[in-house]
Amino acid sequence: MTVLITGGAGYIGSHMVWKLLDAGEDVVVLDRLSTGFDWAVPAEAELVVGDIADQDLVEATIRRRRIDAIIHFAGSVVVPDSVSDPLGYYLNNTVRSRALIESAVRAGVPHFIFSSTAAVYGGTHGEPVAENAPTLPESPYGTSKLMTETMLRDAAAAHPLAYTALRYFNVSGADPKGRTGQSTRGATHLIKVACETATGKRPFIEVFGTDYPTADGTGVRDYIHVWDLAEAHLLALRRLRTGGTSLVANCGYGNGYSVLQVIEAVKRVVGHDFDVRISGRRPGDPVSIVANADRARAELGWRPQLDDIDTIVGHALAWEEALKRRNS
Known part of the structure; x- marks a missing residue:
């Protein structure tokens, strides 16, 4: 059995490749390398450079490598x-995901795991949000992911396809062994940007909005270590392979940190100050969103091991130093 990972040259996808290889799985990566990097794909995994909407390529790859899960x-x-x-x-x-789902159905792939997002919920009032909460996205990003969830639900009802949609909260950190991390140029994720500022790659970091109805006026998010997230995917794969039915589950820790708290954590771990500037709110950013991940714990047996903001920041900083050495 072989697993096809789309976007496996990117941030989360490359961690998933390593997680599967560590578990003894055969892996094929499909990535058009628009934001990912070929060097992020381990030599032990096959890299196919192409688009998920190229159905001839996708279906030929599925049949050639006998893919049983995407x-x-x-x-x-x-x-x-x-x-x-x-x-x-x-x-x-959405449109390209529809093509991928159709290819999976036509080629007879029985298992599908989808990278969804907490953005499908929109903003909340600070309480941990469960999967049965209203889905009211506040951005086209959240809506585009929710539409793909809907397509998967309907395709699974009509075809022999079981899926898991994992709704991520704010993914951060890097592989604890230093093999991969977030390498995207011009990334906007808070911890990535703060770590780039702390290591001199950016002259300053902007805080977008200090007038939110939160304790310090900045937005609150649930930060999950990327390696714990990859473990949730591995557990979801094992569950599907042993007959598990389709599932939607949150992936987060249930702990909220404000923007300013995260910046202070980066300063604490790196051991020095850096320039922080205040700007206005960005469109589409919710006030606060924190996970209730009880379903993932119950259904997947997920037990996060890296639920600590300083650990997340430490691994992210180590990766920034590794990138600096790579690019020097």
Whole structure:
């Protein structure tokens, strides 16, 4: 059995490749390398450079490598960009995902795991949000992911396909062994940006909005270590292979940190100050969103091991130093 990982040259996808290889799985990566890097794909995994919407390529790869599961990470992920380019996000995240799902059905792939997002919920009032909460996305990014969840639900009802949609909260950190991490140029994720600022790659970091109805006026998020997230995917794969039915589950820790708290954590771990500047709110950013991940714990047997903001920051900082050495 072989697993096809779309977007496996990117941030989360490359961690998933390593997680599967560590578990003894055979892995094929499909990535068009628009934001990913070929060097991020281990030599032990086959890299196919191409688009998930190229159905001839996808279906030929499925049959050639006898793919029994697809883990789908490929897509666009920047909330403000989705507000300014909604049609681009619907094309990349929804239309192309539809083509991939159709290829899976036509080629007889029985298992599908989808990289969804907490952005499907929109904003909350600070309480941990469960999967039965209303899905009211506040950005085209969140809507594009929710539409793909809907397509999977309907395809699974009509065809012999079982899926798991994992709704991520804020993914951060890097492989504890230092093999991969977030390498995207111009990344917008808070911990990545703060670590780049702390290591001198950026002159300053902007805080977008200090007038939110939170304790310190900045937005609150649930930060999950990427390695714990990859473990949730591995457990979801094992569950599907042993007859598990389709499932939607949150992946987060249930702990909220504000933007300013995260920046202070980076300063604490790196051991020095850096320039922080205040800007206005960005469109599409919710006030606060924190996970209730009881379903993932119960259904997948997920037991996070890296639920500590300083650990997440430490691994992210180590990866920034590794990138500096790579690019020097």
